Amino acid sequence: MNDKNSASLAIASSPWLSLAYALMRRKRVLIAFPLIVMVVVFATTHFMRDKYTATLKIAPSTSAQLYMWALRNNGLAQSIARQSNLQAHYGGVTPERARDILETRVQFVSNLQDSYVDVKATDTDPEMAKQLANQYGTGMVDLLLGLHLTNVSNAIYELHARRDLAVKSLAKARDRLTQPDVKDAVAAVSQSTRLGLVSMAGMEAETTLSSINLQGAEKQEILSQSLDQNELVRLQERLAGIQHALADEMQSKSSGQLGQLTAAIGALQDEAYWEAMIDRIDRRVEVLDVTERNEIKLIPAETPTEPSGPRRIMLTIAAGLAALLLAIAYVLVAEQFRRLRASN
Numbered sequence: 001m002n003d004k005n006s007a008s009l010a011i012a013s014s015p016w017l018s019l020a021y022a023l024m025r026r027k028r029v030l031i032a033f034p035l036i037v038m039v040v041v042f043a044t045t046h047f048m049r050d051k052y053t054a055t056l057k058i059a060p061s062t063s064a065q066l067y068m069w070a071l072r073n074n075g076l077a078q079s080i081a082r083q084s085n086l087q088a089h090y091g092g093v094t095p096e097r098a099r100d101i102l103e104t105r106v107q108f109v110s111n112l113q114d115s116y117v118d119v120k121a122t123d124t125d126p127e128m129a130k131q132l133a134n135q136y137g138t139g140m141v142d143l144l145l146g147l148h149l150t151n152v153s154n155a156i157y158e159l160h161a162r163r164d165l166a167v168k169s170l171a172k173a174r175d176r177l178t179q180p181d182v183k184d185a186v187a188a189v190s191q192s193t194r195l196g197l198v199s200m201a202g203m204e205a206e207t208t209l210s211s212i213n214l215q216g217a218e219k220q221e222i223l224s225q226s227l228d229q230n231e232l233v234r235l236q237e238r239l240a241g242i243q244h245a246l247a248d249e250m251q252s253k254s255s256g257q258l259g260q261l262t263a264a265i266g267a268l269q270d271e272a273y274w275e276a277m278i279d280r281i282d283r284r285v286e287v288l289d290v291t292e293r294n295e296i297k298l299i300p301a302e303t304p305t306e307p308s309g310p311r312r313i314m315l316t317i318a319a320g321l322a323a324l325l326l327a328i329a330y331v332l333v334a335e336q337f338r339r340l341r342a343s344n
Contacts, residue, residue: 059297060115133301185264201272
């Protein structure tokens with residue numbers, strides 16, 4: 001009897017022994033509750049479909065912030081949801097809901113370790129995950145090119161603007177050639193002089209375009225150069241060309257035809273120059289069209305083969321440990337209430 005009393009006093013005097021005794025008395029709860037939770041979690045996850053994550057990578061660039069802005073554009077997400085028919089894929093939801101679900105399942109990560117921008121798309125269908133990730137990449141490129149926010153697309157836009165101006169100027173030059181006095185004088189211009197004017201016009205057009213950095217990445221001040229400055233150079237070369245042409249023609253023409261001859265050669269040179277300008281702009285645009293989409297380097301996503309997220313067994317174990325901690329906390333609180341009641 002005395003031994004039992006002394007053991008009780010020892011347990012009461014040691015908080016650790018008291019805790020161990022309380023846990024031993026509730027050992028069934030500590031064992032049963034985590035096991036039940038683990039079985040429920042395992043059964044629940046067993047019937048859940050696996051999710052797969054596909055990753056598209058955008059190569060390092062100084063325009064990474066611009067890429068992130070384009071990727072987060074609501075219009076881009078809405079367009080992808082419509083193209084992939086996500087309304088049906090997500091169970092017949094509304095277009096707005098499909099877009100919202102898509103935005104929750106796609107992540108944009110600026111990877112500081114390798115400086116890539118990653119587009120991570122998650123879906124229960126691995127092929128759909130791959131498709132969504134790649135669509136974000138191509139959609140971002142289309143958006144940036146459409147808004148002329150890349151160097152090459154901006155250069156193409158500038159060339160198209162210059163071509164429109166050249167077409168209008170060519171029409172004016174041809175109108176001048178149809179005027180009666182100029183038309184008669186043009187008929188008197190020799191073929192060799194006309195060939196010389198065409199060759200010189202080609203050189204002038206090439207000089208005008210070459211004086212502007214169409215890539216626009218390093219020398220923005222050259223890109224902002226006005227057409228008047230370039231035209232000033234062209235007019236100086238044009239004057240020299242007219243002088244040479246007139247010198248040849250004056251050897252066989254009378255002085256009374258000098259004014260009409262000057263106007264005719266000037267009109268012919270204008271026509272040849274703007275034709276050459278249009279031709280060289282078209283050539284540059286063809287080259288830039290080929291390289292335009294390659295300015296942004298994309299590493300396409302591949303079909304994922306392994307499910308993403310925690311494994312079922314790891315998730316079950318984690319749930320069991322969490323349930324065990326909750327059970328221990330419950331036992332401690334219950335023991336504390338028991339002691340309070342006993343003391344009262």
